Structure formats: C-alpha cells, structure tokens
Amino acid sequence: MRMLNLFKLNNKIKKSHVLIAGSFFIFIGAITLSWSYLARIKGDVYEEMRIAMMDDSKDEKVEETVVENIPIAEKIEKKEDTNNYVIDYSKYLGVLEIPRIGLKRGFYNTDSKYNNIQYNVTMVGGSNLPDVENGNLILMAHSGDAYISYFAYLWMLGIGDHAYITYNGRKYDYQIVNIYNVEKNGIAVVHRNKERTTLTLITCTKDNDFSQTIYILELVG
Amino acid sequence: MNLSLIDKIGTIFKYIFSSFLSIEMFIMSLLLFVILIFNLKRKNTLVQMIAIGIYIGFIIGIFISYTTYVKTCIDSFFKGVMNYIYFPSTIVYFFIILFVTVMILITLFSKKLTIFKKVINYLFFSMLYFLFMSFIALGAQYGIDLVDTALLYESNTILSIVQVSNFLLLIWLVYTGFYHLFKYFKKKYD
Numbered sequence: 001m002r003m004l005n006l007f008k009l010n011n012k013i014k015k016s017h018v019l020i021a022g023s024f025f026i027f028i029g030a031i032t033l034s035w036s037y038l039a040r041i042k043g044d045v046y047e048e049m050r051i052a053m054m055d056d057s058k059d060e061k062v063e064e065t066v067v068e069n070i071p072i073a074e075k076i077e078k079k080e081d082t083n084n085y086v087i088d089y090s091k092y093l094g095v096l097e098i099p100r101i102g103l104k105r106g107f108y109n110t111d112s113k114y115n116n117i118q119y120n121v122t123m124v125g126g127s128n129l130p131d132v133e134n135g136n137l138i139l140m141a142h143s144g145d146a147y148i149s150y151f152a153y154l155w156m157l158g159i160g161d162h163a164y165i166t167y168n169g170r171k172y173d174y175q176i177v178n179i180y181n182v183e184k185n186g187i188a189v190v191h192r193n194k195e196r197t198t199l200t201l202i203t204c205t206k207d208n209d210f211s212q213t214i215y216i217l218e219l220v221g
Numbered sequence: 222m223n224l225s226l227i228d229k230i231g232t233i234f235k236y237i238f239s240s241f242l243s244i245e246m247f248i249m250s251l252l253l254f255v256i257l258i259f260n261l262k263r264k265n266t267l268v269q270m271i272a273i274g275i276y277i278g279f280i281i282g283i284f285i286s287y288t289t290y291v292k293t294c295i296d297s298f299f300k301g302v303m304n305y306i307y308f309p310s311t312i313v314y315f316f317i318i319l320f321v322t323v324m325i326l327i328t329l330f331s332k333k334l335t336i337f338k339k340v341i342n343y344l345f346f347s348m349l350y351f352l353f354m355s356f357i358a359l360g361a362q363y364g365i366d367l368v369d370t371a372l373l374y375e376s377n378t379i380l381s382i383v384q385v386s387n388f389l390l391l392i393w394l395v396y397t398g399f400y401h402l403f404k405y406f407k408k409k410y411d
Binding site for chain 1: 296299300303304307308370374375376377395399402403406407409410411
C-alpha cells in the first residue's frame with residue numbers, strides 16, 4: 001500500500017514541474033552569483049545620481065546683501081607664528097583646512113578647468129581672494145557620501161569653529177560667525193558684514209533635499 | 222555630423238578598406254553570408270553548426286581582443302538597466318505605464334489566462350496605477366519639472382514611488398516569464 005502511494009506521488013511529479021523548478025533554481029543561482037556585481041553597479045548608479053543632483057547647485061548665482069545685527073565673532077588672540085606657510089599643494093591656488101572635521105583640500109582659481117564641483121572644492125565666480133580687504137571668498141563643495149563630498153561633515157561645525165585658508169604663502173584664520181539655511185532654488189543669498197573679510201562655505205543641508213546651508217566665517221588672524 | 226545616406230555608406234566603405242583587420246572582418250562576414258545562402262538548398266546541418274561556430278568565434282574573438290572595452294560596455298549596459306530600474310526618466314516611466322495598460326487590456330480579453338494569473342495581473346496593475354497616479358500628483362504638488370530626473374528624484378517620496386513601482390513590475394515580469402515557461406514545458410513535455 002505504501003509503495004502504491006509512493007508510486008502515485010511519483011506520478012504526480014511531472015517533467016514540466018521538474019523543468020520549471022530547475023529553471024527557477026538556475027535563475028536564483030544566476031542572481032546569487034552576480035549579486036555582488038549588480039550591487040556594485042547599483043552603487044555606481046546611485047553615486048552618479050547623487051552627483052547629478054548635487055550638480056544642480058553648481059551654477060548658483062550668489063547675491064550679497066547687507067543685513068544689520070550680524071553676530072560679531074569674539075576676538076581671539078593672534079597666533080605667535082609669522083603666518084608664513086609653504087603650501088604643499090603647489091598646483092592649487094589655495095588650500096582650505098578645517099581641522100575639526102579633518103578636511104584639507106586645495107582649490108583652483110575660477111578660470112581653471114579644475115575649478116569644477118565634480119572634482120574639487122569650487123571657488124565661486126566673483127569671489128575675492130583672502131588678501132582682499134573686506135572681500136568674500138566663496139567656496140562650494142558637495143555633501144552627502146560621494147567621494148567628492150568634501151563638505152560632507154560641515155554640519156558638525158558650529159559658531160566659533162575655525163577654518164584656515166592657505167594662500168600665497170600665508171595662512172588665514174577664519175571663525176564661523178553665522179550658519180543658516182536657504183532654499184535650494186538657484187540663488188544663495190549671502191548675509192555677511194561687508195566691513196569684514198569673510199569666507200563663505202556652501203553645501204547641501206544634511207538630511208534635507210530642498211535646502212542648502214551657508215556658513216559665514218570672518219577673518220580673525 | 223549631418224551626412225546624407227550616401228555619405229554614410231561611403232564612410233563605412235572607407236573604414237572597411239582602411240585596415241587589415243577591417244578587411245578581414247568584412248571578408249569573414251561575406252563568407253558567412255555566402256555559406257548560409259548556399260546552404261539554403263542543401264540544408265546541411267554541419268554547415269549550420271559551422272555558421273553558429275563562426276558567430277560564437279566572432280564574439281569570443283572580440284571579447285579576447287578588446288577585453289577591457291567589452292567589460293566597460295557590459296558595465297555600461299547593466300548601468301543603463303539599473304538606471305531604468307532605480308532612476309527612470311519620466312518618458313520611460315510613461316512607457317512602462319503604457320505597457321501596463323496594454324497588458325491590462327490583454328488580461329481583460331484573454332481567454333487563455335487562468336483565473337489565478339488574471340488575479341495576479343490585476344493586483345500588480347492596480348498597485349502600479351496607484352503609484353503612477355501618486356507620482357503625477359506629487360510632481361504637480363511640488364511643482365517639479367518631470368523631465369529633470371536629478372531634480373525629480375531629490376524628493377524621497379517620488380523616488381520611493383518610482384522604485385517600488387519598478388520593483389513590482391520586475392517581480393511581475395519574472396513571475397509572468399516563469400508562468401509562460403511553465404506553460405511551454407507543460408505543452409511540450411507532459
């Protein structure tokens with residue numbers, strides 16, 4: 001009787017069932033084997049899309065407006081050193097350093113083909129170099145987690161933190177005096193004290209797809 | 222860039238006779254064509270096998286000669302596919318929905334499909350339609366240019382809708398593929 005039941009059961013397993021099960025396992029096997037490759041490609045696709053998204057902010061028009069009651073940074077003691085630094089990155093126009101987030105990155109002049117947000121911290125057209133009194137140097141870079149997201153950790157900075165620009169053999173010390181968000185609509189309004197030499201850093205706001213964060217730093221040394 | 226058809230053909234002929242490799246490839250393609258034509262009457266299986274062998278040889282030859290380039294092409298192909306899955310342009314998404322609409326009509330009037338398959342189809346298509354309508358509604362609500370892919374997918378909601386939508390379509394395609402394969406096996410082997 002048991003043999004008969006087994007025979008009946010065997011009879012129910014048709015060739016088409018075996019073939020479809022085999023095809024299914026081959027399909028699953030192929031997916032499993034190529035999983036890491038597909039995951040890598042997926043990562044690349046996401047990376048490219050992130051870059052494309054961040055490129056939207058590339059052609060920002062920067063406007064300057066004077067706003068009263070801008071917080072003034074506390075005076076700090078001038079450093080003892082002579083401010084004569086040799087820039088290691090000779091190919092760059094200048095180097096931005098923010099020790100608190102471990103950032104050190106060179107930037108090129110606005111007329112350089114390497115002054116491109118796809119590759120570097122980018123100097124916005126119309127910026128002044130650090131040696132221009134009461135000028136404003138505006139730098140932009142991507143945030144997020146792409147390899148070119150040089151400003152990925154700017155969100156960790158607060159009022160009073162320092163950033164340094166090494167330019168023309170001199171190291172300029174800036175201190176953050178204001179941080180604010182603006183809508184990502186192609187125009188970034190920079191609120192700064194025009195009687196101070198400033199550095200402006202612009203990047204996308206952390207965890208917000210529709211705004212950008214602007215960091216205003218004033219020269220303190 | 223703006224060449225006439227004759228100019229284009231002329232350019233190809235210039236390329237053919239520009240190097241030994243291109244002449245060799247041209248002669249091999251011609252030989253293959255001649256062999257296949259002569260075999261139309263004789264219907265020799267061996268010749269057919271040789272023709273298939275030459276085709277495979279061509280592919281293997283190209284792969285060996287231009288390994289790096291071929292790998293790059295394969296990568297680009299899969300990237301393109303992944304792009305369609307994860308970040309399709311609106312036009313592609315519209316075509317997907319058009320395809321779904323056609324499939325709904327086929328399902329509605331088909332007498333061959335089983336009830337279970339019809340239920341599965343209706344379930345997937347309803348979900349896809351819901352997601353598509355939500356996509357349009359959100360695009361209008363945010364005032365986003367639907368053609369600008371980068372801007373469009375800055376919204377996590379829209380991104381989720383499109384990706385879930387494509388994932389559902391992918392599952393449906395795989396299921397349908399296996400469904401038809403099973404029907405084929407059943408017809409041929411049972």
